Amino acid sequence: MIEFLANHTPTLTHWLVLCALLFCIGLYGVLTRRNAIGILMSIEIMLDAGAINFVAFNYFNARDTVDGQIMAIFIIAVAAAEAVIAMAIFVALYRYRGTVDVNEMDSLRDES
Amino acid sequence: MMTEAAQTVVFYILAASVLGLSIAVVRVRRLLRAAVALMVMLTASAALYVLLGAEFLAGVQVLVYVGGIVVLIVFAIMLTRSSDLLEDVPSNLRRLMGVCVSSGFALIACGIVLTSHFPLSPSAVAPEDDSRAIGKALLDYGPNGYVLPFEIISLLLLAAAVGAIVIARRTPPSAQPFTSGGDLPPEAPHVISLSQRDKRQER
Numbered sequence: 001m002i003e004f005l006a007n008h009t010p011t012l013t014h015w016l017v018l019c020a021l022l023f024c025i026g027l028y029g030v031l032t033r034r035n036a037i038g039i040l041m042s043i044e045i046m047l048d049a050g051a052i053n054f055v056a057f058n059y060f061n062a063r064d065t066v067d068g069q070i071m072a073i074f075i076i077a078v079a080a081a082e083a084v085i086a087m088a089i090f091v092a093l094y095r096y097r098g099t100v101d102v103n104e105m106d107s108l109r110d111e112s
Numbered sequence: 113m114m115t116e117a118a119q120t121v122v123f124y125i126l127a128a129s130v131l132g133l134s135i136a137v138v139r140v141r142r143l144l145r146a147a148v149a150l151m152v153m154l155t156a157s158a159a160l161y162v163l164l165g166a167e168f169l170a171g172v173q174v175l176v177y178v179g180g181i182v183v184l185i186v187f188a189i190m191l192t193r194s195s196d197l198l199e200d201v202p203s204n205l206r207r208l209m210g211v212c213v214s215s216g217f218a219l220i221a222c223g224i225v226l227t228s229h230f231p232l233s234p235s236a237v238a239p240e241d242d243s244r245a246i247g248k249a250l251l252d253y254g255p256n257g258y259v260l261p262f263e264i265i266s267l268l269l270l271a272a273a274v275g276a277i278v279i280a281r282r283t284p285p286s287a288q289p290f291t292s293g294g295d296l297p298p299e300a301p302h303v304i305s306l307s308q309r310d311k312r313q314e315r
Contacts, residue, residue: 005117029138081272088276
C-alpha cells in the first residue's frame with residue numbers, strides 16, 4: 001500500500017489538471033452568479049488556479065529558481081488591488097442603484 | 113518512501129477539498145457562506161503551496177488572501193446587504209449554458225495537458241532559503257531580476273488604494289478637482305438632517 005502510494009506521487013500533469021478543474025469551476029461561477037460579489041469570488045478562484053499553475057511549473061521544471069513563485073506573488077498583489085477596486089465600485093453601485101445584481105446593470109441599453 | 117506516500121495522500125486530500133470547497137463557493141446561495149467557503153478553500157490552497165515547496169508563498173497567501181481579500185469581500189457583502197436577500201437561483205438555461213461552457217473548457221484544457229509532454233528537470237536543487245531567494249530576485253537589477261515589476265506593482269497598489277477612496281467616497285467636496293462638482297444622486301441626499309444631528313448630539 002505504502003509502496004503503491006510512494007510510486008504514485010503527483011506529477012506535473014496532476015497539478016495542471018487540478019488547476020484546470022479549479023479554473024473551470026470559477027468560470028462556471030462567473031457565468032451563473034447574478035450577484036456581483038459572487039462573481040468577484042469566482043474570479044478569485046480563477047486567479048488562485050493560475051497562481052498554483054505557476055508554482056507547479058516552478059517546482060517541476062525550474063526548481064533552482066524562484067521565478068514562478070514571484071509570478072504568483074504578483075498575481076496575489078494584483079488580486080488584492082482588484083478586490084479593493086471592486087469593493088469600492090460595489091459600494092458606490094449599491095448607493096446609486098440599491099442593488100448589485102448584474103442583470104439590473106443595463107443603463108447603457110436603449111430603453112425605448 | 114514514507115515521505116512520498118504521505119505526499120501523495122496529502123495531495124489528493126487537499127485537491128479534493130479545494131475542488132469541493134470551490135464548488136461550494138460558486139453554488140451556495142447565501143453569499144456569506146460562500147465567503148467562508150472561499151476562506152477555507154484559500155487556506156487549503158496555501159497548504160498546496162507548502163506541498164510545492166513554496167513556504168513563503170503560502171504565508172503570503174494566508175496573509176493577503178485569507179486575512180485581506182476575504183475580509184474585504186465580507187465587508188462588501190455587509191455593505192451592500194447581499195446577505196439579507198437570498199441570491200435568486202440562476203435559471204435552468206443559464207445553469208445549462210454555464211455547465212456547457214465550463215465543462216467544455218475543462219475537457220479541452222485537460223486534453224491538452226494530458227497529451228502534451230513537458231520537459232522536466234527534476235535534478236535541480238531547490239534554493240536553500242525560499243524567502244531569501246525571493247527577496248534577492250525581487251530586488252535584483254540584473255537580467256533575471258524583478259525590480260521593475262516590483263516597483264510597478266507598488267505603484268499599482270497605491271493607485272488602487274487612492275482610486276478606491278475616490279470611488280467609494282460618500283460626499284465629495286464640491287470644489288474637488290477631477291470631479292464634476294459632486295456626484296450625489298439628486299433624490300437621495302446623504303447629508304444628515306438637522307433633527308438627526310440634534311438627536312446624535314443628545315446621545
